[in-house]
Amino acid sequence: DCxxxxxxxxxPQLIEALNCEVIPLFCDVDGNFPNHHPDPGKPENLVDLIAKVKETNADLGLAFDGDGD
Incomplete structure (x- = not known):
């Protein structure tokens, strides 16, 4: 979740370069942050990522903050 x-x-490109399958989520850069506030330290901002991990049976979910760290 970007x-x-x-x-x-x-x-997404860096992770794919490691031969990992990527299921992108909110990767369109938009400073208005239309989907949720980009603070993965707050559980309410991880709801969509958690749902996607469960839906796709992913091994791992990654969330980034607004500046990408």
Missing amino acids: GNGAAGVIA
Whole structure:
């Protein structure tokens, strides 16, 4: 979950370069953060990511803050 922040520009490609399958979530950079506030430290901002991990039976879910760290 790039949270519509800066990580959306590069994070999916970097993770794919490690031969990992990526299911992108909110990777379109938009400073208005239309989907949720880009603070993965708050549980309410992880609801969509948790649902996607469960839906796709993913091994891992990653969430980035607005500036990508």
